[in-house]
């Protein structure tokens with residue numbers, strides 16, 4: 079079935095793109111006109127032509143994004159699809175802010191473009207939402223980019239983020255550790271409508287469980303032992319802005335219940351307080367854990383999950399967007415002078431080596447590698463050998479992967495697990511294996527570190543590379559007896 083005939087205006091200074099688009103859309107039965115200049119497009123718009131515009135950003139006479147507000151003002155009925163090879167988060171955000179129906183990064187897939195055209199033509203036009211005159215001007219194009227990466231996977235993220243900027247919707251960001259969840263939460267705030275308000279982050283895994291409620295909601299004087307003064311909570315600090323709830327999967331159940339109530343009623347009370355306080359806070363949550371699994375284990379409230387998961391964003395692991403490695407590496411090296419370190423370059427073979435590496439620690443691991451290369455090596459251009467040596471070191475330390483020898487920790491764990499699975503013959507072990515196995519590893523690790531530091535938790539935390547609060551939390555969760563100066567049995 080063919081679509082209803084529509085009049086489509088195309089502006090792009092690349093003749094090949096004009097031809098391809100014109101052919102594809104004419105084949106669908108539309109009337110298509112194309113031009114290589116912004117002035118040509120503007121003339122048609124002023125003359126009242128077209129139901130839909132497809133425009134490039136960089137054109138010889140004017141930038142398509144700059145023309146967008148004018149088009150939307152003159153012809154609110156006209157839907158505009160923006161295409162651009164400047165495929166960054168800022169382009170997506172600007173296109174969305176200035177009223178584009180959609181934004182397509184170049185090179186685009188023709189089928190996707192056709193689908194977007196169909197959607198645009200069948201969606202009733204919304205009134206334009208011009209930015210108020212006094213609003214902060216959109217960021218200049220040479221502003222540092224909040225997120226680096228031009229891969230298709232990141233383009234999808236940018237498009238979702240751009241659509242969210244004008245909203246207060248609750249967002250749930252998932253992704254492995256180091257994929258940039260906090261950075262995305264900040265970008266949502268910095269370019270969203272609450273950008274003039276505060277951005278407050280709280281990491282559930284870093285706060286002792288019994289203090290989480292008072293950290294979040296504040297407490298009254300005398301609410302519990304040690305509450306000698308009234309204290310404000312993060313909700314209050316984030317009033318008018320964004321509250322980033324990091325590692326939400328680590329939130330204790332009682333605090334979950336309280337959070338659910340705020341999301342349902344828009345109000346909360348402090349710990350020990352009775353007067354309801356209105357919450358004017360946009361919530362962005364993040365986790366690297368599988369919340370559905372936690373729900374099955376009874377550790378996470380399903381109703382809270384649905385309240386938080388209004389817009390889910392899954393950040394891809396770096397190995398799923400390996401083409402972003404060169405841009406990211408360049409970006410991190412360019413930052414090094416701020417840390418007093420020299421800028422380095424990677425030669426081609428070094429870059430190729432980095433693109434073959436699986437990056438278990440994701441972007442954070444790449445950032446740390448760049449920092450090490452910058453600090454430890456004299457040569458300005460880094461070759462494959464150096465990268466190879468550094469990667470070998472970091473994967474030994476970080477992942478202890480299976481080829482590290484027969485007596486490696488992962489080898490021992492693997493042998494144990496194979497035997498464990500074998501013991502169940504055709505059946506499966508009881509559910510909740512992940513946490514059970516981690517506990518098995520964590521308990522002796524923490525116990526041994528405490529022993530080695532004679533129960534000194536500050537030193538043990540340092541040895542483990544953990545935050546002190548996290549260590550305290552682990553000790554409690556794993557029921558590890560701690561007696562200063564006395565060695566306990568692992």
Ligand SMILES: Nc1ncnc2c1ncn2[C@@H]1O[C@H](COP(=O)(O)OP(=O)(O)OP(=O)(O)O)[C@@H](O)[C@H]1O
Nearest residue numbers: 225226227254255256257258259260261366441442
């Ligand atoms: N797309 C990106 N562009 C530039 N820098 C990035 C990007 N993604 C991540 N980073 C950098 O990598 C590091 C880790 O990012 P971030 O802390 O946001 O990850 P995370 O997913 O929140 O990690 P965790 O789950 O461990 O808290 C930060 O220094 C961040 O600036």
